[in-house]
Amino acid sequence: MPPHNPRGRQAVDISGAFTGIAAITVLLRLYTRFFVVRRPGIEDYFITLAMLCSVGLTICIAIQVQNGMGRRLKELAHNEISNSLKAFWASLIVYYLSLGLTKISILVQYRRVFTTRTFQIVCWCTMAGVGIYSVWTIFGSIFACVPVRAFWAQMPAKCIDHFAMWFANAAVNIVTDFTIIMLPMPVIRGLNLARRQKQLLVGVFAIGGFVCIVSIIRLQSLVAISKSFDPTYDNPPAATWSSVEINVGIICSCLPCLRPLIARCLPGVFSHDYSTQSAPPYRRHDLGTALGQLDPEGSRISSHIGSRYLYKRKDIQVVTEVSVHVEDTKAGRESSTETLVRNVGKPV
Secondary structure, eight states, X not given: OOTTOHHHHHHXXXXXXXXXXXXXXXXXXXXXXXXXXXXXXXXXXXXXXXXXXXXXXXXXXXXXXXXXXXXXXXXXXXXXXXXXXXXHHHHHHHHHHHHHHHHHHHHHHHHHHOOOHHHHHHHHHHHHHHHHHHHHHHHHHHTSEESGGGGTSOSSOEEOOHHHHHHXXXXXXXXXXXXXXXXXXXXXXXXXXXXXXXXXXXXXXXXXXXXXXXXXXXXXXXXXXXXXXXHHHHOHHHHHHHHHHHHHHHHHXXXXXXXXXXXXXXXXXXXXXXXXXXXXXXXXXXXXXXXXXXXXXXXXXXXXXXXXXXXXXXXXXXXXXEEEEEEETTGGGSOHHHHIIIIIOOBO
């Protein structure tokens, strides 16, 4: 990489850093699903493919920088421009493919967690919409020019308006992101959960809001490049935000799956103590619940409910303790989020 190309170097460094973080998150997710809860799903394969596409995008960005992205157009040789455009063409394909796979992975995870018939239908419809949108963006990128090689070579061809397509795709992408974030919220509101648990669940599924923010920032970078008279010099921010966007999406989709792993490594992180503050002074009720906690082997779920009642009558104090231990091999292989929703969060 030329030393006088700081803009290009910055794009590669940032893209590489976010890709590395996303890759680590995916590996932790796969370890959790295969070895901790021992119940991998098709969504894990989708997110793995999305991660491979993200790596491909970072490679494409590096090739573009190697061939002049970040430098002035007038400084570049003809073969550098051609090679950079080839890498740019490939980057569009893996970018849209990664976006689509990540969204499908999240929606499949939703279907596993929320099993009500209405939600399943809505989820299927959303998945179909995302699938159609993804197919359009991918094939629209491949055949942006006919013949295809006219994208990077000067020849007679028919090409669509690239900027119009990119803006339209970016807008639809933001809408689908927002839709996916909001999809489970009505169901969560109807669950029979304590307020703190409900807020935690909302927070888990609202993590994807970061992706919407990054998508909006990327849209602004597209506006800047659309007005540029020196695209190779002004393209690094758009390329960088594209990489950041798909990697943040991958990271956000993986974080909810890591709770069983964190609970195993740091058992005290998710421990809760529930108490009724409104009980009379002479009667105290402490309720501690552990839901979706796996034993060290990760093969069963262990749930306990401990209740303590203190009664004071003159000089006599009576203490009653009740504990229940439940083992369920099948449930032990689900993520803690699934267990919480299925076993406790029945719709009211």
